[in-house]
Amino acid sequence: MYRLLAVAAVAALSLTGCAAKDGTAPETVGYAADRPPVTIDFWYMPAGGPIQDQAVRTETEEFHALHPNITVRPVRIAWEDALTRLSTASTSGEGPDVTQLGTTWVGGFSSFGALRPYTDAEIAAVGGQDAFAAASWSSSHRVGSSEITAMPWLIDIRALFYRTDVLAKAGIDPETAFDTWESFEATLKKIKDSGSPVAPLAIGNQNTFGIIHNMAPFIWGAGGDLLDADGTRSRLAEPAAVEAVSYYQRLIALYDDPKAMRLTSSDVPAAFADGIGAVAMDNSQSVADFLADPTRAGLKAGWATAPMPAGKAGRFGFLGGSNLAILKGARHPDAAFEWVRFLTGKQSQQRYGVNSGLWPSRTEAVAGTKLATEPAYGAFREMIGYGRMYPSVPAWITVETIIAKNFTELWHAPGALSRDAVQAILTRTTADINEALKDPAHTGIGP
Structure with a gap:
């Protein structure tokens, strides 16, 4: 019974968007529960060992329980190989539906036309700009453009570790x-x-x-x-x-x-x-x-x-991290957005942050977790306020x-x-x- 109610609630959410500016019916976003089963590919780049791999697997399982008609197939890509593989995928049209993207790469891939822009309704459906850390949102688009092409996901903020x-x-x-x-x-x-x-x-x-x-x-x-x-x-x-x-x-x-x-x-x-x-x-x-x-x-x-x-x-501290982008050639863009919406939601952000140690981009996701209470995270809690990103210019990769x-x-x-x-x-x-x-x-x- 609870499972049926959950599926029904997800279906309702998938059909809800923001009202159009002219007062017409809301725009539909996402992938409804009554649509055919699909499998989407997700490329992710772990910053460390098996902890992040397990965190990704946990999220795919939680997501599939809520969206039985969408299966996420995670593909592990090494950071040192990611730029070449994503460049090839962007030109061949044979890449993933959703990819993790380094914040410093957003300007380049956006200028290259490789990413599918998020619609106003989709942006509203994830909570809008104010739901995310301000510095993270600055990496959601290239400098000079209003198109949001990469949704903030995880924050890379640096601090010092020392031997007491x-x-x-x-x-x-x-x-x-x-x-x-x-x-x-x-x-x-x-x-x-x-x-x-x-x-x-x-x-x-x-x-x-x-x-x-x-x-x-x-x-x-x-x-x-x-x-x-x-x-x-x-x-x-x-x-x-x-x-x-x-x-x-x-x-x-x-x-x-x-x-x-x-x-x-x-x-x-x-x-x-x-x-x-x-x-x-x-x-x-x-x-x-x-x-x-x-x-x-x-x-x-x-x-x-x-x-x-x-x-x-x-x-000051370097504030980077990862965003989530839907490739322009995605086979299932609506299902891909459901995965993005899930990963940027409060519960997934809290669970992923605690399981992996990576900082959530969603500001409300820190409270109530050990990220907010564990002393060893104290320096990172402080550094978030001093974080600064590089400008999201197309040529940053070359720079x-x-x-x-x-x-x-x-x-x-x-x-x-x-x-x-x-x-x-x-x-x-x-x-x-x-x-x-x-x-x-x-x-x-x-x-």
């Missing part, structure tokens, strides 16, 4: 250790000077996206930016950015564990848990991973989290690629570089970025 035992042995007060750039560097120096067998930092320097995400908060904290407000010009050669990159490069050169340097940023959390580095940067998913297995060498003596240090212009390529010599330098040396690298990078930005149609994806 290492700080205690070095006589460092964790309450003030990470407040500012000055105290952060002093903390790393004190750990190094204490003779600790654990290196002060664990930051990976072997991949593109993670490096930029860790570095951007320092540029913003110095009062600089990567691009100007409308995304048409690089600001990396300006004094504030040079100051920030010089500071960050110095920390890497003087305090990073050599073993960590050879890792990608996504491999660092496991290395930190195994005992490499006293301080690391990562998102909230590592909290869930660490709480699930606290016996590893780097965790069993004690660990905690702290907000990113504040620069002279304030405290990231240029930065990653040109900055390689920063991370592989034998020591701290002079400000003039950093300035030269940033000046060259700015010229390369500005050249790429001259072509507004350039996305870095597709043929």
Whole structure:
């Protein structure tokens, strides 16, 4: 009986949209319960190990119980392969119905015409813009466009993880250790000077996206930016950015564990848990991973989290994450929207956030969960208010690629570089970025 009532309620919701502006009947959205059974493909990119895989499986099962005529077939795609596979799918028309999409990719795929825009009725059906974190909504469309092409799903907000035992042995007060750039560097120096067998930092320097995400908060904290407000010009050669990159490069050169340097940023959390580095940067998913297995060498003596240090212009954190997009070539777009509506709903957001440790984009979903009460999530709760996204410009993928390529010599330098040396690298990078930005149609994806 309860199952019949639930199906009936879902059918009613599927047929309900928002009233048209001219007062005519509401627009129908979704996939009603009396429509034929279909199977939709969902591509997702796990940020970690099996925890997120299980979280996805749980959601597909919960969804199918509510929508027996829709089967979701999840397909796991590695982040490093996702851009190429999605580009191919966009041009071939043989991709998934729904895909997870990195927030920094929305501008490119939207400009490329690969995504099906959400209708006004569909946007209303998920609660509208106000239901989501403001910064997350800024990634739902490309700069200069009013078309919503990617619905906010999960938030990637960064904070610091640190070994409480290492700080205690070095006589460092964790309450003030990470407040500012000055105290952060002093903390790393004190750990190094204490003779600790654990290196002060664990930051990976072997991949593109993670490096930029860790570095951007320092540029913003110095009062600089990567691009100007409308995304048409690089600001990396300006004094504030040079100051920030010089500071960050110095920390890497003087305090990073050599073993960590050879890792990608996504491999660092496991290395930190195994005992490499006293301080690391990562998102909230590592909290869930660490709480699930606290016996590893780097965790069993004690660990905690702290907000990113504040620069002279304030405290900032990279806020990225994932959105949900329906491809223009989706075979079952109405059923695809039902899946998107489900994943962005409060219950799924709460369950997925708790199960995976990834932060919900829906603001109401945090209250009442351990994301709101577990002390280790405290730094992330605070950092949400300081989160900042990159501009959703079509060429952002190219911008990231240029930065990653040109900055390689920063991370592989034998020591701290002079400000003039950093300035030269940033000046060259700015010229390369500005050249790429001259072509507004350039996305870095597709043929």
